[in-house]
Amino acid sequence: MPSSFGQTLRVTVFGQSHSPAIGCVVEGLPSGIVVDQDALAAFMARRAPGQGSWTTPRREEDRPRIVSGLNVHGATCGAPLAAVIENTNTRSGDYDNLLKVPRPGHADLTAWEKWHGNQDVPGGGHFSGRLTAPLCVAGGIALQALTARGVRIGAHLLSVANVEDERFDALDNSPAAQAHLAEQLDTLASGPRFPAASTPLAA
Numbered sequence: 367m368p369s370s371f372g373q374t375l376r377v378t379v380f381g382q383s384h385s386p387a388i389g390c391v392v393e394g395l396p397s398g399i400v401v402d403q404d405a406l407a408a409f410m411a412r413r414a415p416g417q418g419s420w421t422t423p424r425r426e427e428d429r430p431r432i433v434s435g436l437n438v439h440g441a442t443c444g445a446p447l448a449a450v451i452e453n454t455n456t457r458s459g460d461y462d463n464l465l466k467v468p469r470p471g472h473a474d475l476t477a478w479e480k481w482h483g484n485q486d487v488p489g490g491g492h493f494s495g496r497l498t499a500p501l502c503v504a505g506g507i508a509l510q511a512l513t514a515r516g517v518r519i520g521a522h523l524l525s526v527a528n529v530e531d532e533r534f535d536a537l538d539n540s541p542a543a544q545a546h547l548a549e550q551l552d553t554l555a556s557g558p559r560f561p562a563a564s565t566p567l568a569a
Contacts, residue, residue, distance in 0.1 A: 383494030390500035
């Protein structure tokens with residue numbers, strides 16, 4: 367698994383699921399972007415686990431600490447931006463069995479083959495979904511930069527089995543379609559609409 371992505375904007379993630387911290391380094395950000403830390407925290411909260419019965423019960427605050435790349439006014443200064451997220455809720459003993467039995471569908475066996483038994487096993491190590499947190503830090507900052515320039519980004523799951531969402535009105539450039547698309551993006555930005563953990567999902 368590569369740890370660096372992109373060219374114009376290059377993101378490198380580091381850390382493991384149960385290491386003291388995880389984080390990212392973002393290179394190529396234009397200078398002068400004021401990073402709204404509260405908006406970034408709200409963006410990060412969307413990926414936080416423990417919000418339903420279908421996710422891991424692990425709970426982490428996931429508030430990134432930006433250690434370089436900002437000036438005294440909180441704006442990007444041209445230097446690489448580095449952010450760190452502390453790992454606080456780890457139970458490494460829960461993973462002792464993975465030394466002998468890899469989990470189906472996970473990267474445990476891949477990590478063994480790639481690193482010959484030297485990989486960090488607890489929590490999946492560097493292959494853990496925990497590493498999506500620093501990716502969200504980089505994405506959240508990039509999203510703020512694009513929003514300041516009038517660019518809006520939205521994504522949704524169109525269908526699962528026979529359950530369908532409304533298709534984005536994105537292929538018609540008429541004023542009516544563009545207004546409808548803006549409404550759809552506003553609805554999407556208003557926050558996730560998850561059923562309660564005790565509510566069964568629709569068939």
